[in-house]
Amino acid sequence: MLNQPILPEADMAYTVLSDLKRVTREYATAATESVCPEIRQMFTQLLNTTLTMQGELYMAMQSANMYNASSPVIKPEVDKQLKQYQQIQQQTNQFVQQTQAANANMAQASASGNAMPAYQ
Incomplete structure (x- = not known):
């Protein structure tokens, strides 16, 4: 035992x-x-x-x-989900690139003294 x-x-x-x-x-x-x-x-x-x-x-x-x-999944359903996730990933990448470009433009404007004045 x-x-x-x-x-x-x-x-x-x-x-x-x-x-x-x-x-x-x-x-x-x-x-x-x-x-x-x-x-x-x-x-x-x-x-x-x-x-x-x-x-x-x-x-x-x-x-x-x-x-x-688990039970097998139907391939067309997996393909459909994969395509949706790829589209979301592409949209996310575009958003990140746009945000980075906007931040770079703001930093460049700030560095060159063209920043918008702060309201008080």
Whole structure:
């Protein structure tokens, strides 16, 4: 009786998989909210490493019949969602570029003394 594990192997693996999923969300949030580029890069690297570990554990669990994958998704629906996300990404990139250009123009105007006077 002393040699028996407390939890079955599948339960332990599922617990680790759940923790990896949680940590992934936390690293993604930390990377998103980081102001310092070096810290953002560190969290991004940790996120990628954790995603790799999560994927490897999932594949090992699936091959050992410890994890049932969700039902398959219809490819046209995935393609539709992907196209929508790509459009959103393109719009976001355009917005960021416009904002950066506007900020650069304001900084240039301020530096050249053409800034609008502040109202008091």
